[in-house]
Amino acid sequence: MSRVPPVMSGATARAAVVAILIAGGPIAAAGAAPATAPAAQATAPTVVRCGRLVDVRAGVTRRGVTVVVRGEAVESVLDAGAPPPAEASVIDLSSLTCLPGLVDAHTHTFLQPGDYDVQLLKQSLPRRTLQAAAAARALLGAGFTTIRDLETEGAMYGDADLRDAIADGVVPGPRMQVATRAISTTGNYALLGYAPEVAVPKGVQIADGPDAMRKAVREQIQYGADWIKVYGDYRTFKPTGEILDLRVTMTPEEMGALVDEASRRHRPVAAHCYGDDAARQAIRAGVRSVEHGLFLDETTFRMMLEKGVYYCPTLTAYRTSYDENRTDAWKKVDDAHRESFRRALRLHVKIASGSDAGDFPHGNAGRELELMVEYGMTPVEALRAATLTDADLLGWQDRIGEIAAGKMADLVAVEGDPLADIAAVRQVRFVMKGGAVYRDDLGRAR
Numbered sequence: 108m109s110r111v112p113p114v115m116s117g118a119t120a121r122a123a124v125v126a127i128l129i130a131g132g133p134i135a136a137a138g139a140a141p142a143t144a145p146a147a148q149a150t151a152p153t154v155v156r157c158g159r160l161v162d163v164r165a166g167v168t169r170r171g172v173t174v175v176v177r178g179e180a181v182e183s184v185l186d187a188g189a190p191p192p193a194e195a196s197v198i199d200l201s202s203l204t205c206l207p208g209l210v211d212a213h214t215h216t217f218l219q220p221g222d223y224d225v226q227l228l229k230q231s232l233p234r235r236t237l238q239a240a241a242a243a244r245a246l247l248g249a250g251f252t253t254i255r256d257l258e259t260e261g262a263m264y265g266d267a268d269l270r271d272a273i274a275d276g277v278v279p280g281p282r283m284q285v286a287t288r289a290i291s292t293t294g295n296y297a298l299l300g301y302a303p304e305v306a307v308p309k310g311v312q313i314a315d316g317p318d319a320m321r322k323a324v325r326e327q328i329q330y331g332a333d334w335i336k337v338y339g340d341y342r343t344f345k346p347t348g349e350i351l352d353l354r355v356t357m358t359p360e361e362m363g364a365l366v367d368e369a370s371r372r373h374r375p376v377a378a379h380c381y382g383d384d385a386a387r388q389a390i391r392a393g394v395r396s397v398e399h400g401l402f403l404d405e406t407t408f409r410m411m412l413e414k415g416v417y418y419c420p421t422l423t424a425y426r427t428s429y430d431e432n433r434t435d436a437w438k439k440v441d442d443a444h445r446e447s448f449r450r451a452l453r454l455h456v457k458i459a460s461g462s463d464a465g466d467f468p469h470g471n472a473g474r475e476l477e478l479m480v481e482y483g484m485t486p487v488e489a490l491r492a493a494t495l496t497d498a499d500l501l502g503w504q505d506r507i508g509e510i511a512a513g514k515m516a517d518l519v520a521v522e523g524d525p526l527a528d529i530a531a532v533r534q535v536r537f538v539m540k541g542g543a544v545y546r547d548d549l550g551r552a553r
């Protein structure tokens with residue numbers, strides 16, 4: 108969670124949930140679209156005819172390409188004119204542009220737009236889990252076939268269950284890597300501001316001291332964490348956007364113990380850091396990614412370059428705050444964020460694409476690519492961030508990130524040409540994940 112969402116009444120919150128479900132589009136029922144193609148289907152290929160196909164690695168658009176899918180993987184990508192396998196069933200996307208399935212490397216499926224405290228205090232875990240399932244469905248409908256979900260905001264280990272339920276075909280959604288609860292220190296995460304006599308839940312797991320850090324990491328891994336998420340710094344915002352206080356949450360010993368314990372168990376660490384002090388401490392300790400990085404200078408980015416640390420700026424969350432509130436303070440945050448992003452781009456830091464969806468409706472996650480272009484990337488650079496770079500960040504570079512022989516058959520088709528106008532990534536008409544069709548607005552499912 109990153110920003111202070113506007114207060115929303117119960118009635119509005121319910122309307123937003125319905126809107127999320129509708130925004131997901133006509134996704135096939137889970138039973139009709141298994142996450143893993145049954146063995147019986149593995150022998151019958153499907154060919155997907157693409158009007159255009161964006162080759163994100165080469166940075167070009169190819170016309171008339173046919174993608175041959177067998178089981179859950181791409182068997183081959185055929186140039187225009189090459190004959191497809193004779194016995195194949197055909198999906199005709201010749202009026203659309205095909206892209207690799209997109210990755211959102213920073214989501215919160217268990218967080219919905221609306222009052223943060225109300226979600227933790229008044230909504231049961233079953234209710235929040237149902238909403239998370241709807242959020243996962245909306246992300247998949249928007250073309251995100253893989254996500255890194257970076258903490259449940261008080262919903263404990265629900266993300267590990269959602270990940271597994273999606274993988275088992277119980278509910279539709281992207282394949283997931285999850286962080287479970289995230290870790291911060293006493294006084295450095297919501298809920299805050301209640302009387303000391305009142306016990307309130309926390310949006311993260313609170314731990315103090317190096318030994319407690321190690322124990323928290325062990326617990327989270329025990330219950331399914333693929334990543335450890337840590338709060339390197341924490342801030343209090345006023346709703347108008349002024350940052351009242353930005354403080355480093357941990358001693359170097361605490362951060363060091365956390366990262367060391369995670370590394371020993373082969374779990375990468377994602378560090379929420381707004382400012383240089385926290386980011387440098389986290390980078391020194393050995394984290395894999397720095398999240399948000401609103402106010403990072405050149406020295407910090409050079410440290411990231413040296414150690415191969417990824418920058419996941421999550422532009423959408425802060426821009427949404429500015430767009431909704433239009434205050435000078437939010438403008439200053441957005442301006443500083445844009446400058447940090449441009450600095451990273453100029454220095455060739457590895458920039459991942461993650462939106463922080465949850466602060467805003469999950470179906471809008473594609474806005475991140477538009478903002479990356481608005482703030483200085485070319486359209487193909489933004490598409491690479493949300494495919495090849497994110498795949499590297501997740502350690503799944505051999506499975507996802509492009510439409511290529513041997514990789515998962517994750518394919519999205521959109522209206523228009525995203526290399527000419529990146530906004531086309533939000534005109535999704537078709538989504539295939541692992542060879543199964545989850546959305547087909549043209550009604551041409553097998």
Ligand SMILES: [Zn+2]
Pocket residue numbers: 108109213214215257463
């Ligand atoms: Zn977040």
